[in-house]
Amino acid sequence: MRYIRAAAKTLLWRIPGGIVQTTMFLVAFAIGLSWYxxxxxxxxxxxxxxxxxxxxxxxxxxxxxxxxxxxxxxxxxxxxx
Known part of the structure; x- marks a missing residue:
């Protein structure tokens, strides 16, 4: 559990714009999946x-x-x- 929290903090909070990048990735993935x-x-x-x-x-x-x-x-x- 400790590793998951550390990874989440690293990916989403320590990188500037991490939430925006994650959101853009999920939107692009959803568009690609619907196109497929x-x-x-x-x-x-x-x-x-x-x-x-x-x-x-x-x-x-x-x-x-x-x-x-x-x-x-x-x-x-x-x-x-």
Whole structure:
């Protein structure tokens, strides 16, 4: 527990702008994560019946550009209700 407190003090309070840097990192991470899962989010917003398949494709093969493009194509080409 002592080490966690020391690390938190070092990262957040002793470095000038540590809270700002941490906040900016978390915001950038959230934006990147939402961009990565954009095909799954689009499929969910369009109420696609195959949203879970698109999410799985995006999760497993989205790291490759081809897998992400296939998931995006599948999300946009599906029928919305």
């Amino acid at each position: 899962f954009a095909p799954a989010l689009i499929a969910a917003s369009r109420r696609d019946p195959n949203t879970s398949a698109i999410f799985t494709l995006n999760l497993l093969l989205g790291w490759s550009v081809i897998g992400w493009v296939l998931a995006m194509k599948r999300a946009w080409s599906s029928i919305s209700y």
